[in-house]
Amino acid sequence: MSQKAIIIGAGIGGIACAIRLAVKGFEVQVYEANSYPGGKLSELNFNGFRFDAGPSLFTLPHLVDELFKLAGKNPHDYFQYDRLDIICKYFWDDFEGAVNAYSDKEKFASEIEQKLGVDRLLVLKHLKKSAQIYEWTKDVFLERSLHKLATYTNKKTLSAILKLPFIGLNKTMHEANSVFNNNKLTQLFNRFATYNGSNPYEARATLNTISHLEHSLGAFAPKGGMYQITNSLFNVSKDLGVQFTFSQKVKAIKVEDGIAKGIEIEDKLYKADLIVSNADVFPTYKNLLSNEKHPETILNRGKSSSALIFYWGMKQELRDLAVHNIFFSKNYKKEFDCIFKEKTVCDDPTVYVNIASKYNKADAPDGCECWFVMINVPSNEGQDWDEIIERSRNNIINKISKKLNLNISEYIVAEQILDPRSIEAKTASHKGALYGSHSNELLSAFLRHPNFSRKIKNLYFVGGSVHPGGGIPLCLLSAKIVDGLLDL
Secondary structure (H helix, E strand, O other): OOOEEEEEOOEHHHHHHHHHHHHOOOEEEEEOOOOOOEOOOOEEEEOOEEEEOOOOOEOOOHHHHHHHHHOOOOHHHHOOEEEOOEEEEEEOOOOOOOEEEEOOHHHHHHHHHHHHOOOHHHHHHHHHHHHHHHHHHHHHHHOOOOOOHHHHOOHHHHHHHHOHHHOOOOOEHHHHHHHHOOHHHHHHHHHHHHHHOOOOOOOEHHHHHHHHHHHOOOOEEEOOOOHHHHHHHHHHHHHOOOEEEOOOOOOEEEEEOOEEEEEEEOOEEEEOOEEEEOOOHHHHHHHHOOOOOOOHHHHOOOEOOEEEEEEEEEOOOOOOOOOEEEEOOOOHHHHHHHHHOOOOOOOOOOEEEEOHHHOOHHHOOOOOEEEEEEEEEOOOOOOOHHHHHHHHHHHHHHHHHHHHOOOHHHHEEEEEEEOHHHHHHHHOOHHHOOOOEOOOOOOHHHHOEOOEOOOOEOEEEOOOOEOOOOOHHHHHHHHHHHHHHOOO
């Protein structure tokens, strides 16, 4: 008789874990509070426009392909994607035109030399350093539990430990990126701290590995949109026999004698041999494990940034923009001080505009575009978000309009808004933080909650609020780590 596993939450980490457990022979049941799978990696459809609701950039596609292969499926039967030639277009208020961040690192380095006057060899040297740090650390920091002794007796771990003086722990990202002596290029590389909701003026330079993912390994566009990652993996998991129950909110995780025995829904107990929480770790403890001892130090760590997103249906196609676009603020340091120290939003925020319809034409009506417009904001601490939304909307429109020399407000024909309050309501992410805790501390990687419970047997954790962190690749890796833990 096969063992039974229950997964709480059908986010991308939960779905990936369901596939891995099903392959191991578990009978897997997933309970999801929402009426749809994907968590943050979901979609919106309104007024003839389709939007990816959350993550909009796709890197490390092999982690998705790996799940199909593990399930004995051909990835291309479920999911297709293309590598982008231009990853992102970067704009500054005092810079004419834009800098194209090409997927080809040689081409990118030449673009930087031509547009910003920085020696292309210095750019390539910086990317090579980022690649080295990634190769030295990925097996330990991303693909293994940092909370098991077995990790530290592994040869790869010992090798990584010897490299610790060289992986950027002694500098902040900003300090390491200041090597260019060019404020615009430093700002461009500092931006990668936002990929896990952190502050480049405090986070360690180790996070510069993120730039390697884009400029050396590539950024990709899924056919049908980012939601196809969720949809395709959801379909594979069902093909493997995984059962999903939607619109079912778990009330508690049942623990007896230090062992997770099942879950409670509407006072009914559902037993299992294994419980995996894909819910944010904070509400998992506070709501589902209310009678158990909580790891308060971990739960009370500083939260990552959140997001304010405007989903705009535009009645015009703008040829000057790419799939991904960044309009930088004039004072990046002030912007991050506002987010992490003052817990507010500055009047000149950096604006990210994703236009998925430039790749997936079906996302918008003919002659139109779907704009996903986002700024980084603090997690919810009770700010006056209605005031922030109104002020930020005006500032964003003015900033983009001035740069493009047209009034974009005249093109907006449909709109929905997502802020930290609604992010928390839809995804149960504590305070609306997108990545759980931030990575602004020296040993942040070691301070995240492990992928297993130290106190409760047969209880595991996946998703962006636990090790190794937030974002699609790391959520997928959290499932891989749990898979490995079951083999120990």
